């Protein structure tokens with residue numbers, strides 16, 4: 001059975017690094033909230049929205 005609280009990072013061939021998992025946020029009043037999150041981090045340096053992938057790796061012809 002897969003651990004649902006595990007945070008993972010997956011390299012997409014010729015694309016971004018995709019991070020998926022949960023994050024625990026502690027607010028100033030001490031309450032704790034858990035959020036599921038997913039983000040794509042640019043590996044090609046062509047994104048106009050760094051550090052996030054904006055799909056520019058396709059136009060840039062990124063291989064990696």
Ligand code: FES
Pocket residue numbers: 015016017041042043044045046047052053054055056057058
């Ligand atoms: S990896 Fe997608 S824009 Fe760089």
